[in-house]
Amino acid sequence: MKRWLAACLLALAGVLPGAVRANDAPPGLTWQGDFSQGGLVIGQAEPGLQIRLGERPVPVAGDGRFVFGFGRDEPASVPLYLTRNGHSEQVTLRVAVRSYDIQRIDGLPPAQVTPPPAMLERIRRENAKIAEVRQRNTPRQDFMQGWIWPVKGIVSGVYGSQRILNGEPRQPHFGIDIAAPTGTPVVASTDGEVVLAEQDFYYTGGTVIIDHGMGINAAYSHLQNVAVKVGQRVRQGERIGTVGATGRATGAHLDWRVNWFDVRLDPQRLLPKE
Known part of the structure; x- marks a missing residue:
């Protein structure tokens, strides 16, 4: 310890x-x-x-x-x-400026690049929910406890990387992807309060967001199972769900993101060096 x-x-x-x-x-x-x-x-x-x-x-x-x-x-x-x-x-x-991996992929079917029009209202509604909870400013200071990995696996996607699909720049990746078998337990990286727990968002599938205080919040996406409820206090290392491939995911993995309000942080830089 x-x-x-x-x-x-x-x-x-x-x-x-x-x-x-x-x-x-x-x-x-x-x-x-x-x-x-x-x-x-x-x-x-x-x-x-x-x-x-x-x-x-x-x-x-x-x-x-x-x-x-x-x-x-x-x-x-x-x-x-x-x-x-x-x-x-x-x-x-x-502020130190970093370089990021940019990947170009061409020849994809249009449906894999742009969501169907019928889904746009759903996407706006879900994005609004996420944006709302990220504006919370609570006095707790759970983030001072430090951070642990939410799941054990292979880092398959890193913060800041970006894809250009059929010539169209996509939004950069604002978290880290950790590949692990479906059903692998996912735990809270530090103490906090669950402020969003959804089983089926269009992009992120099973999604949990935890408030860690003073604008710091963490999102856990593509979960197969969501094991917590809004308002629930969780402890570091407590199970909050399981790895899945829900939402717009091509394989089983956890997408873990940390924000200061709407500012996207690099979760991997919060973790202690092993």
């Missing part, structure tokens, strides 16, 4: 491939984390400080804790605005 906790702290401190550690915290703040595209930063602020990352407000808990993340295509420099006692200052953060 001690070894695992030490590894988690090293990961949060940015001891990861490609992580940037050169952003010194301004007076009134301390922080540690991964100043890279897809990275997560956790910090502590003096009482009364207000923080904004670019155009995004950064919630600060009553104890001064705050957390923010960088998206897949975050620019190399991002303004951080600090306001205290009516006085504002700007700090420029340097």
Whole structure:
């Protein structure tokens, strides 16, 4: 346990491939984390400080804790605005830019590239549900516990990769795919509250989203079986479902994603180095 906790702290401190550690915290703040595209930063602020990352407000808990993340295509420099006692200052953060795998596939039947028109309303409705729960800002700080793999298997898809199908760029992959046999147990990567539990979404099939506090949430998709309900508190390592190939999946795997509100983080960079 001690070894695992030490590894988690090293990961949060940015001891990861490609992580940037050169952003010194301004007076009134301390922080540690991964100043890279897809990275997560956790910090502590003096009482009364207000923080904004670019155009995004950064919630600060009553104890001064705050957390923010960088998206897949975050620019190399991002303004951080600090306001205290009516006085504002700007700090420029340097963000490490990453390269991503781009794959081109041509000659696919149109139905495999674009969903049928009859499904568009269903897709919009389901996407709206997902977007709503990702805006939750709860005071819990379950994410401070650290993260574990939600399932054992082979990483078959990585964060940031993108496909161009029949010449049309598809949305980048915002999580990691872990291939495992159908029925393999999937567990919560850290403590939290289930805020979405659906057995049959068009794209993601069996889908669970867990709120870990302060805008941090994790999604588990393509589940064969959903074993939890909305409002249920789960513990790290607790079973939440099983691996499947539901929704728009071509084989049995778990698609695991972590967000800070609507900012897509790289789950693999949250895990301790083995």
